[in-house]
Amino acid sequence: MSLTPDEVRHIALLARLGLTDDDVARFSGQLSNILEYFEELRQVDVEGVPPTAYPLDLHNVMRADEPEPSSDAEDVLKNAPQREGEFFRVRAILEE
């Protein structure tokens, strides 16, 4: 199993991760190496075995729906890289 540089670029796009050409070359080698190691899983027979998502057998845990105070908006906005009044400021997301 090996990952071509184009495949690495495609995955980076899915993950919205900027990579340099050097990164692409290095990850192509390293990730191929790791995926090759994962090939050993092919020999495991999992016919009829259900998947495990969580170790606990808990489903749809509910708590009482009671109103509680939220975090202070000003505290939250203190972390904003860019703000405008009571809002987070972002770049336009619709392109012309």
Added chain:
Amino acid sequence: MPDDLFRLTVHEAASLLRQRQVSSVELTKAAFERIGVVEGKINAFITLTEDRALAQAARADEMIAAGRGTALTGIPAAIKDVISTKGVRTTAGSKILEPFVPVYDANVITLLDEAGFVMVGKTNQDEFAMGSSGENSAYGATHNPWALDRVPGGSSAGSAAAVSSGMSYYALGTDTGGSVRQPAALSGVVGLKPTYGRVSRFGLIAFGSSLDQIGPFGRSVRDVATVFQAIAGPDQRDSTSAPVEVPDFAPSMGEDIKGVRVGVPREYFVEGMDSDVRESVLAAIRQLESLGANVDTEVRLPSTGHAVSVYYIIAPSEASANLARFDGVKYGFSYQVGSSMWENMERTRQFGFGEEVKRRIMLGTYALSAGYYDAYYLKAQKVRTLIRREFDEAFKDHDVLVAPVAPTPAFKIGEKTDDPLQMYLNDVCTIPVSIAGLPAISVPCGFATAPDGARLPIGLQIIARPFDEAMLFRVAHAYEQATSWHNEFPPL
């Protein structure tokens, strides 16, 4: 008042506080004095909070004076920087969170606060808890107090090193695939990974949500049990927190281990294992036998060899989803001079995340992507079931399983950074336990001698059934009382 306050265990410090032979303010000053002497060599902390700690200590002294002190009141602690602390910068070891100040406390912090919490600082770690050495931190590597040119283990590197070197009396770390147990072993302290669901993850910056657990470090089994007692229990703000009652663990320590059924899974004694590690773990098993345990060396967990693959598919997959939130909009580092919103987001993540985090995001994104999901993620989840079933089977006839924590003692800083797969394979003894959600503890069980003469701690891993941490404390405490490894201090 003893000279070396920083050497006390939590238990000893609490007893001096109760008898008014020492105050929390004095303990806290002693911790910062020790930090002044050794932190320059170790780099265990990302943020120190001295003023806040002294104010907390004064409050703790008032609680004790008013007769409201508990086992942890006024005892200085260190907290891994992936655990949210209201008003105190929390970076997760990442540049992307360098300016981030949480607006709420993690549930574990709220619980410790009720007990009269004193926090000396936030500890260094592998970025987002991804790593086994502490080297993947945007704030520089942490050094092993036993050998400064070696790693302390990871990802909870600073928490282990702070406790080992006397800069804090106990610490909290997190364990996703071994990140409490392995640094505890490599740094010569006790570390607990609780059963999945035992400790609330509310306020813990998520890495692998089906695996992450917060766990304590201490210089004795009793100390670790005391901290665990304070942080365990259901929390309605974490829907994966288990609605299971938490027993009083104190009676477990002091109980003998006659007739306790100890299994030794042979798959954990892997090829390439260090001979000092093997000998120390085998000697510890003989010690348990001499204390009256029934040891069975024929336990088989045949799927153990697949655990590294399963983990390094599932954990990065979960991480790739959890780390999608870091987009430079609401908090943290933000690249703002690109030509579009998408470019800003991609550059924020490019410059904000370190190498290992990027590697795991890529790996997880690939494993979850169209066409590969069944072959990687779903297959890994099915093998996860097989690994759990084998543990269930083994626990039908055994009360605990014992094994090494890591195949080698602490390695040199820089020794494994060029080969990510070799670093991953180092987690072989801790990962299966995480996959199955079981509780396990690492206790000091000896020392290896490195070729350069360094004396390096070794850990014994004890594994129990889900929610049976009481059995871990019983066996670990009996072992500890029969040996003296935990009394050794690094020659700093």
